[in-house]
Amino acid sequence: MARKPARRYNRTVDFPRALREHRARRRLSQLDLALRAGTTQRHLSFIESGRSAPGRNMVVRLADSMDLPLRERNELLLRAGYAPAHPETPLDGPALAPVRTALAHILRGHLPYPALVVDGGGGLIAANTAFDLLAEGAAPELLGPGANVYRLALHPLGIAPRVLNLAEWGRHVLARLGHLAELRDELAGYVPAPDPSGTTLGFAVPLHLRSPYGELRLMTTVTSFATAVDVTLSELKLEAFLPADPATADALLEAAAASTE
Template identity: 60%
Template structure:
């Protein structure tokens, strides 16, 4: 018989993804009856079936390993240290992407938003941030919204803060961990009241950030998120590249002036 915790976890992941038993059965190449029996503990799925169900529900691979372990199977996905020599090609690729994005800011973060690596552009926009916020592990969302971080310099904090809060909250619901839940709650407390009637924001919410230098200026930045879509290693699958792009020519010119690389 399948472990009650495994059956309950599979059922919870299906509900969290808002997928019916029938839809899951179709995705996984089985029958609704079989899915029902698995979730009720009346049928014991094999290792391959657990993997198929987890893949069909887009369960993060760290949690897929946990499902397998609770069912008595060995993990299917390795979890390597980023400093492992075997991951040297990945580190090289990330370094090249970060450097190639200059003079625009870019960071690599883990699943909790903690900083893994950053380029010189990000170092420029975080100048003046309280040193305590930059001690490892560095939470990039916290640096952005903390009053000792970038928050006092974000011109449109009332709009942009909720962009950050909502993204972290959505991630905490999609891939729940206690650390993400606490971070979402903390950021909610740091954010100003949510605008009730936001102005037209264009095609994307910009980050309007004041930076120093010979003369203070305002940068207007938009963000993109990238991840390794075919990663089978837990560490690599959880990495995210957040890149900031200039929303106007003046921002591009300013960053070319401010960043040395």
């Protein structure tokens, strides 16, 4: 998979605006960010107005201080006229072979419970065989490697018709799409208004799903590579489903046994 060429930006226009937008999204004042980055509010004001061009180290410090995702750190450096700091290695390349092996091991080890791996945009990278039970009946165009799992979850041709608490579950999914505004706006139209009598566990919103093995109630956990310094690796998410009650655990065991017959 070839790496996309780096985009070129107008240093005098794009960087100040991008910096202001990142700071505003994180609800930081100029003083807050200046203190975190070890500079003065006056200097930061000059940078944001375009009156002062920051050095590379200052851009890195500002990005670190706002705890930007690695992709956004690279883009901020590019906008300032500097080379990216973090590599973006193809997932199917030899350098990330240990990662692929580890993820495959985890997916198998989570059986008979469903688990999947997605990229930063929600594209499906891999899933274990138990995930087939969740996706059963979905339109073919919403399935397979690269398909968007958030669209699969909420689209009327996806899992949504079988989700018994779609209003509550749908809002849980939408809340994870803050960095994907266009997709979030699309999928929001599929989510009904909240039901005051919706099912919750008190501590989590379960996926309440109709299946051939009865109604399933599943909790989810999301795991990432916390120490990643590569863009591709930093954006990978492992989502694992766990039974929220004994009946669901039994149903998943039954489904796993049937799939091996």
